[in-house]
Amino acid sequence: MLTRVALRFSARSHLPNVLPRCNRAVPSPLVLPIRTYSTPGRPKSVVGEPSRPVKRAVKKAASKPRDGTSAAEKKVAAKKRKPAAKRAVTPEEAAQKAVRDATRKEKATERKAAIKKRTKLQDLKATALPDAPKKTAFPSAYLAFWAEAVKERKANQGVKERIKEAATEWKQKSAADIEHYNHLARTANEAAAAEYKRWIASHSPNEIRLANLARAQLRRQYPTQKGKWAELSDERRPKRPTTAYLNFNVDRQSSGDFANIKVTERSKLISQEWKALSQNEKDKYQRLFEQDRQRYEEEQIQVYGQATPRRRKPAVAAVAS
Numbered sequence: 001m002l003t004r005v006a007l008r009f010s011a012r013s014h015l016p017n018v019l020p021r022c023n024r025a026v027p028s029p030l031v032l033p034i035r036t037y038s039t040p041g042r043p044k045s046v047v048g049e050p051s052r053p054v055k056r057a058v059k060k061a062a063s064k065p066r067d068g069t070s071a072a073e074k075k076v077a078a079k080k081r082k083p084a085a086k087r088a089v090t091p092e093e094a095a096q097k098a099v100r101d102a103t104r105k106e107k108a109t110e111r112k113a114a115i116k117k118r119t120k121l122q123d124l125k126a127t128a129l130p131d132a133p134k135k136t137a138f139p140s141a142y143l144a145f146w147a148e149a150v151k152e153r154k155a156n157q158g159v160k161e162r163i164k165e166a167a168t169e170w171k172q173k174s175a176a177d178i179e180h181y182n183h184l185a186r187t188a189n190e191a192a193a194a195e196y197k198r199w200i201a202s203h204s205p206n207e208i209r210l211a212n213l214a215r216a217q218l219r220r221q222y223p224t225q226k227g228k229w230a231e232l233s234d235e236r237r238p239k240r241p242t243t244a245y246l247n248f249n250v251d252r253q254s255s256g257d258f259a260n261i262k263v264t265e266r267s268k269l270i271s272q273e274w275k276a277l278s279q280n281e282k283d284k285y286q287r288l289f290e291q292d293r294q295r296y297e298e299e300q301i302q303v304y305g306q307a308t309p310r311r312r313k314p315a316v317a318a319v320a321s
Contacts, residue, residue, distance in 0.1 A: 121218075121221065124214045124217055124218055125214075125218065127210055127211060127213075127214040128211050128214040128215045128218055128229060129203070129208075129211040129232070132196075132199065132211075132232060133192065133195050133199050134192055134196070135192060135193060135196045135233065136189045136192055137185070137188035137189050137192040138184070138185040138188050139185075139189075140185060141178060141181040141184070141185045142170055142181070143185065144181045144182075144184040144188065145166070145170055145173070145181045146166055149165075149166040149169070150162070196233075197235075200232065200233070200234055205234060205236045205237065205303045205304055206304050206305070208232050208234045208236075208237070209234075209237070209304060211232055212231050212232055215229040215230070215231060215232070216231075236303055237303070238296050238300050238303060239296070240296060241289060241292035241293040241295070241296045242288070242289065242292050243289055244282060244285035244288065244289045245274055245285070247285045247288045247289065248270075248277075248282075248285045249270055249274075252270045252273065253266075258270075
């Protein structure tokens, strides 16, 4: 803002020497325009305090009338448009879609079944206690020798070639050497049996029972891995009752009447004798079976806390009838 401020000073002493000297007196004081800034005055009560900022109202520019040409308005207008009418589906297209939907549903069902089966197998393997140690280390002296022979295999020698070479070496072993490997096998087997027994004792009888049930299912699922899922031997497990026919078979085998007769022929003769027995004679062996079954159920309650359910009713002649 431009204002006028009156400045009083002597023209003769302060103004430049621009006027010619004359004898006339200088007129009234000269007034020069000086640019200053106009601010509101401050009351005396706030003198000495820092000045406060002055807020001035700013006029907003008048909004222009919308004509619907902005990008945002065009986008909103595009959303408000009605969708185009769908094309009618032909019967052929409907049939193809039905086939695709059925195929997709079938594949989804197969995937669910595969996942369920995989989960079941994982649960079975976990229940089967897969970390069980082996009961024997070396079933034979030759395997004890082979364990040493494998370590001596040359780097460029194949496994099959080493097997043939080891078989030849074994045939050339003396009786003293074979006795040495017999001792190694027996010692290793005794240590393995002790470790197996200790491992079985570290699990409860019910855990071993459930593991054997799971292993039976895994043997059916993987016929080529029956050795991997062999039944676990637990001395705490109650012995199953002997059937009536097996009791009769034991009596006949111990009688000595079948000496020098082949086992197959012996079994046929005993089976024929069992069929020829009267009902009273069979009942004697049946009573032995009932007593043994009572013993079995009582031991199950002591070991497992409950008697396992019977699979089927015991038959009088479980084998030969």
